[in-house]
Amino acid sequence: MTYNDIDFNKKTILITGGAGFIGSNLAFYFQKNYPNSNIVVFDCFRSEDTFSNNNLKSFGHYKNLIGFNGTVLCGNINNKLDLKMLDDFKFDYIFHQAAISDTRVYDQETIIKTNVNSFYDLLKKSKKDKSVMIYASSAATYGSLPSPQTVGSENPENPYGYSKLLMDKIANRYINENPNSILVGLRFFNVYGPREFYKESTSSMVVQLGHQILSGKAPRLFNGSDKILRDFIFIEDVIQANIKSCQPVKSGIYNIGTGKPRSFQEIADILQKELGTNFPTQYFENPYSGYQTHTQANIISTKKNLGFNANFSLEKGINSYIAEIKRLYFEEII
Numbered sequence: 083m084t085y086n087d088i089d090f091n092k093k094t095i096l097i098t099g100g101a102g103f104i105g106s107n108l109a110f111y112f113q114k115n116y117p118n119s120n121i122v123v124f125d126c127f128r129s130e131d132t133f134s135n136n137n138l139k140s141f142g143h144y145k146n147l148i149g150f151n152g153t154v155l156c157g158n159i160n161n162k163l164d165l166k167m168l169d170d171f172k173f174d175y176i177f178h179q180a181a182i183s184d185t186r187v188y189d190q191e192t193i194i195k196t197n198v199n200s201f202y203d204l205l206k207k208s209k210k211d212k213s214v215m216i217y218a219s220s221a222a223t224y225g226s227l228p229s230p231q232t233v234g235s236e237n238p239e240n241p242y243g244y245s246k247l248l249m250d251k252i253a254n255r256y257i258n259e260n261p262n263s264i265l266v267g268l269r270f271f272n273v274y275g276p277r278e279f280y281k282e283s284t285s286s287m288v289v290q291l292g293h294q295i296l297s298g299k300a301p302r303l304f305n306g307s308d309k310i311l312r313d314f315i316f317i318e319d320v321i322q323a324n325i326k327s328c329q330p331v332k333s334g335i336y337n338i339g340t341g342k343p344r345s346f347q348e349i350a351d352i353l354q355k356e357l358g359t360n361f362p363t364q365y366f367e368n369p370y371s372g373y374q375t376h377t378q379a380n381i382i383s384t385k386k387n388l389g390f391n392a393n394f395s396l397e398k399g400i401n402s403y404i405a406e407i408k409r410l411y412f413e414e415i416i
């Protein structure tokens with residue numbers, strides 16, 4: 083499926099973080115729809131290093147790229163020598179997804195270095211190549227501000243959200259100073275869908291609950307989960323947003339969500355319907371303070387300036403995803 087009339091064939095496209103969830107889906111989107119595009123994935127993949135929360139330092143995984151025929155470069159966006167590998171290319175489009183994506187990492191130095199300093203380097207490359215650049219920001223820039231979360235009013239409550247807000251400020255400055263360039267930041271809300279599995283405990287509750295249910299266990303949710311609402315967005319809509327951002331009415335920062343918040347209880351209920359089970363949900367105390375209880379993307383400017391409109395309701399997204407959730411369970415878990 084194509085989302086606009088740009089012909090990406092013969093274009094050279096960089097996807098940083100291309101071994102991760104969103105980046106690998108972008109890589110396959112271009113490979114499938116524009117077989118003559120020249121796609122370059124740049125990612126440090128994963129080592130065995132972990133943060134103090136015991137999560138891996140990066141979640142890229144070769145399995146996300148099996149079947150991908152473009153160029154794969156293993157490099158770290160923090161390393162200037164690794165970035166030099168990109169000098170061999172002149173990019174028409176840059177999709178910058180690489181980041182420490184774990185919202186529960188508190189090593190401020192590493193997060194800000196990785197997510198922010200590298201952005202300057204990639205902007206320099208984009209300016210030199212005159213590329214269109216789309217990068218991943220996040221709804222974490224809003225912290226627990228009331229819904230609907232709207233660009234221009236932010237209050238990050240973790241180093242990750244702060245790093246993304248810094249990127250947005252850099253982008254706004256860049257857009258002002260380079261009015262003829264195309265630079266778009268996308269504040270993704272809660273993304274779910276195929277190729278997120280290797281994010282392990284940071285993957286969406288859709289896949290985690292799906293696997294709990296498949297293992298014969300009741301879904302486990304925080305107390306009051308019917309009143310904890312999030313704006314869940316299916317990966318195909320996130321791809322749509324990235325593609326439409328290549329031809330924006332104007333550069334800027336945009337929310338990417340459905341605009342229709344849904345509860346964690348609804349996720350468990352839809353999954354049980356899809357999987358043909360009827361376990362009573364088990365509830366437990368939420369251990370986190372400062373937990374967001376309601377997110378809803380304000381997508382007025384996204385619709386107007388990107389022409390974006392989510393095609394997938396939570397029901398439709400889970401229905402499209404369920405076969406993959408089952409495959410993962412039977413091939414990767416048991």
Ligand SMILES: NC(=O)c1ccc[n+]([C@@H]2O[C@H](COP(=O)([O-])OP(=O)(O)OC[C@H]3O[C@@H](n4cnc5c(N)ncnc54)[C@H](O)[C@@H]3O)[C@@H](O)[C@H]2O)c1
Pocket residue numbers: 098099100101102103104105124125126127128139140141142143157158159160178179180181182183196218219220221222269270271272273274281
């Ligand atoms: N998935 C979501 O719900 C969501 C929501 C908001 C924002 N985002 C943002 O979208 C982008 C993609 O997220 P994702 O869900 O695909 O996460 P992900 O962790 O699967 O992908 C990020 C990729 O970046 C790579 N990476 C990390 N550090 C790197 C480094 N120093 N050098 C090179 N590569 C590095 C990882 O190996 C990984 O493949 C991220 O910037 C993330 O912050 C995602």
